[in-house]
Amino acid sequence: MATVELLIPPHPAHVRTARLVGVAAARRTRLPDDLVDELRLAVGEACSRAVALHSQQGLDSPVVVRITDDAEKLVVEVCDLGPPPGTIGGPVHELLRDSPGDPNVALAFLAGLVEDVDVQANGGGTSVRLAWRLLARVR
Numbered sequence: 001m002a003t004v005e006l007l008i009p010p011h012p013a014h015v016r017t018a019r020l021v022g023v024a025a026a027r028r029t030r031l032p033d034d035l036v037d038e039l040r041l042a043v044g045e046a047c048s049r050a051v052a053l054h055s056q057q058g059l060d061s062p063v064v065v066r067i068t069d070d071a072e073k074l075v076v077e078v079c080d081l082g083p084p085p086g087t088i089g090g091p092v093h094e095l096l097r098d099s100p101g102d103p104n105v106a107l108a109f110l111a112g113l114v115e116d117v118d119v120q121a122n123g124g125g126t127s128v129r130l131a132w133r134l135l136a137r138v139r
Contacts, residue, residue, distance in 0.1 A: 053082025
């Protein structure tokens with residue numbers, strides 16, 4: 001299992017760095033090309049959301065991006081300190097259904113893009129977890 005952790009300043013210019021590192025990890029795990037494109041979009045969207053929340057709240061603390069892979073999946077987790085959207089805890093599809101008064105466009109986009117998305121409160125902020133199943137790796 002390999003893990004990379006990035007601490008990116010809450011500025012839009014640094015979202016690109018997270019996307020590049022995510023794509024490098026996806027290529028290393030031999031994620032299929034169509035899913036690499038999906039990952040690129042999803043990481044960009046999740047990081048942009050976190051950066052925007054930090055900006056709106058006037059927070060200088062970094063956004064944490066953690067990328068982990070094992071034999072079965074590649075997981076990207078984006079953690080922010082912004083206010084959680086509505087009721088947190090569980091699959092993003094349920095979150096959006098249960099929070100009609102809180103239209104969170106970024107989470108809705110992620111739910112339509114990535115099959116395995118989970119949103120959790122993380123002690124003062126939000127953790128958005130994106131996961132992709134890996135094909136059997138050639139050793």
